[in-house]
Amino acid sequence: MANMQDAVAVVTGGGRGIGRAIALKLAEAGAAVMVSARSANEIEETAELIRAAGGRAVACPADVSDLDAVRNMLAVTEAALGAPTILINNAGGGVPNSSGPFEKIEPEGMTAGIERNLLAAMHISGLVLPGMLERKCGRIINVASGAGMLGMPYIVPYSVAKTGIIRFTEILAVEMLGRGVSVFSMTPGNVNTKLTERMMPVLEQMIAAPPPGTPWIYPPGHELEECGWYPPERAGELVAFLASGKADCVSGCFFSVHYDEAEIVAQAERVAAEQLYMLRIPTLNGVEPALYYRQPADVRAEAEKA
Incomplete structure (x- = not known):
């Protein structure tokens, strides 16, 4: 699958912004692409851009929170393009009543934020994995966020979900060692999209009035434009790199x-030995996994021997 000519990729949230850039890059690398999101007109635009460039693509609307819709989308994928070999869990983002000071977030907002940004990716991964394992060929790439690495105030459901995505990636990668499936998480960085436009009031609040004593990524008075916006195409390039198989030796890592x-x-050897690019808790004695936890490098070596 290095050149992805035989790959079939499913991209959720592929109608615009980061998802569209990812779909276009995968198609450019040779993959046939299923573009899915809630907005039918936007995903059809993405699919048409791929077809106009000579690639293969179909579009199928689906809300990732609706399992029946997701099952239908995967059935359409297999009928039109073949069995998925690449899954990009990109759909997510903010939901109503899920941001602001934690004590003001309603339970419904918390549930919706976790469901859209964590559970949906886990459910879809569970649906595609049996086929990938049967064929011993597959790559799952979960779009996380810097909010999953840092304790970001005012977006608790989103931040907790993205942390969960990173940890889910690590765990699933260990389970998949030696079975032909690689798993990665990644962050696209600050990208100027409709999602960030909707989140801008919250970001501005965090910059203007961070919780007392909380170190914050953006110092007071700092303009967002100075914080390093990235074009969505850079995320597309990174995902295409991970989907190509070039990074399989560091499956489970956060990019x-x-x-x-x-x-x-x-x-890769140092990354595995030192457990770099993974969620760990530093202690006074360094980073110490629990005694019962086997190092990923050890598990990988055992899987390769088997």
Whole structure:
């Protein structure tokens, strides 16, 4: 699948912005692409852009929170393009009543935020995995966020869900070792999309009035435009790199548009030995996994021997 000519990719949230850029890059690399999102007109535009460039693509509307709709979308994928070999869990984002000071967030907002940004990706992954395992061929890429790495105030459901996505990626990657399926999480960085436009009031509030004593990524008075906006195409390039198989030796790791992905792969042995690019809790004695936890490098070596 290095050149992805035989790959079939499913991209959720592929109607615009980051999802569209990812779908276009995968198609450019040779993959046939299922573009899915809630907005039928937007995903059809993405699919048409791929077809106009000579690629293969179909569009199927689906809300990732609706399992029946997701099952239908996957059935359409298999009928039109073949069995999925690449899954990009990109759909997510803010939901109503899920941001602001935690004590003001309604339970419904918390539930919806976790469902859209974590449970949906887990459900879809569970639906495609049996086929990938049967064929011993598959890659799952979960779009996370810097909010999953840092304790970001005012967006608790979103931040907690994205942290969960990173940890889910790590765990699933260990379960998949030696079985032909690789799993990654990544962040597209700050991208100027409709989602960030909707979140801008919250971001501005965090910049203007961070909780007392909370170190914040943006210092007071800092303009968002100075914080390093990335074009969505950079996220597309990173996802295409991960989907190509070039990073399979570091399955489970968290990638970012800020990082040099080729260098991470080049130092795969160190990455595995030191558990780099993973969620860990530093202690006074360094980073110490629980005693019962086997190092990913050890599990990988055992799987390769088997």
